[in-house]
Amino acid sequence: MWEEFKKWRYAGTEITTVERRELLEELFVLGTDNQLPFYKRMAFLLIVSTIIACCGLMADSAAVVIGAMLVAPMMRPVMISSAAITLGWTKHLYQALILTFLMALAAVGIASVFALISPEVVTIPDQVLARTTPTYYDLVIALAAGSGGAFTMTHKESNAIPGVAMAVALLPPLASTGILLVFDQNDLALKAFILFFTNFSAMVLAATLTFLYLGISPSKTRERSAKFIRNFTLGFFLLVFGISVPLYFYSTEVWYDATYQANQSDELQAWLKENELLIDNVQIDDERRIVFLKLLGPNPPLTVETLHTELALNQLATTGEEVKPFSIEVLWTQTGRFSWPPELSLQSERTLEQDYSADLQAQTWYWIGTQYTDGDWLRPEQRQSYFISAKGENSVDLTTHCTRGSGSYELNQEKVTASFDIGVDDTCATAKIDNRFITDLNQVINIKLEGENMSLRLDSDVGVMHFISVKPK
DSSP states (O other): OHHHHHHOOOSSSOOOHHHHHHHHHHHSOOSHHHHHHHHHHHHHHHHHHHHHHHHHHHTTOHHHHHHHHHHOOTHHHHHHHHHHHHHTOHHHHHHHHHHHHHHHHHHHHHHHHHHHHSOOOSSOOHHHHGGGOOOHHHHHHHHHHHHHHHHHHHTTOGGGHHHHHHHSOSHHHHHHHHHHHHTTOHHHHHHHHHHHHHHHHHHHHHHHHHHHHHTOSOHHHHHHTHHHHHHHHHHHHHHHHHHHHHHHHHHHHHHTSHHHHHHHOHHHHHHHHHTTOEEEEEEEETTTTEEEEEEEESSOOTTHHHHHHHHHHHHHHHHOSOOOOOEEEEEEEEOOOOOSOGGGOOSOOOOOOOOOHHHHHTSEEEEEEEEETTSOEEOOSSGGGOEEEEETTTEEEEEOSSOEEEEEEEEETTEEEEEOOOOOOTTSTTHHHHHHHHHHHTTEEEEEEETTEEEEEEGGGOEEEEEESSOOO
């Protein structure tokens, strides 16, 4: 097989000696006198492009970042490395790899200095964070771009070079690494550097295979340097393959993250639609079995218990196994939508909620707890000792562990207010809980009834009181 490789030549028009010489003169710096001016040009372009990239990243401007990718001289050492492997030029290969390492180190350093002297940024820009999630697609793009770069250089397709430079991000990940190090985000900085390393390795491999296919190395060179070409080609192949395996599984986690799983849950989506809520972010803590939901909507999510029950029932129906205990924590941000003029508004007229008066008066409602917007709960020690019972249209009886009394309420669709002027004996063991229970009832502004569950929202959205019509044991 390897003997066939030694004799393998480009299937199409073979590259002539003149074309091969022109390509090598364009890629390699031949002659000692030409090396110093070359390194000066590379250093200048690297400094300028890194500064442009940092400006684009810090300003969160994709257009500026693309401009930096066009100016950056990072494509040159990639193509030099690939051509040196193809030609069996050991010295030039090592020089290209060392040059790449020094350029990468310099880019990270320049970016760090730029971030240090830049105005303080409160949050990490999205353009920086975008370079911290290398995926399997980045690897595929780098392979295709490396092959395309080798082809365009061999066939003098200069118009395609900018497209190749923009397709693969070599400089922006390095600049992001330096910026993230200043932000003390070492884990994210490592991921950004992995993106650069992935792109570089994949491009070198793809460009090497393309150069071999196009025949830039004569058959005599392949015979003389066959072992060198084979070893380094195989080495980069194994390197890229080694990167691709964990990258694929990491990509799966990125693509099918908690937000994706939330979007696939029929129970959650139905609950969101019913409560007019949108998902802003989802996180799942598998170890503590907690689902964190960051939601947006005009009204607070008062029926999280319903969602918890539906998710538990769905898991039971799907797996047939007993559901392990889990919890749901919600962070809700209120939103509003307005338009003008009213006659041109595309929104339908407001639909009033059903009249809850009949359901409210037909039951005795036992207090099971109040959750406040800071996440804390207040629960009665004995649920059966705290309940309210509506009598008539405006009268309501109240019972706590320490006292009993009556008050009044007004109910208009989903809007409700209550008034209780009841004192609690301070010597009672549960006096603090009783007083808070009565105080919260005097702050109620909204009612929500669903079957045996009732939720009362407090003024200024400070919390929600939960009741149940079934007497607790």
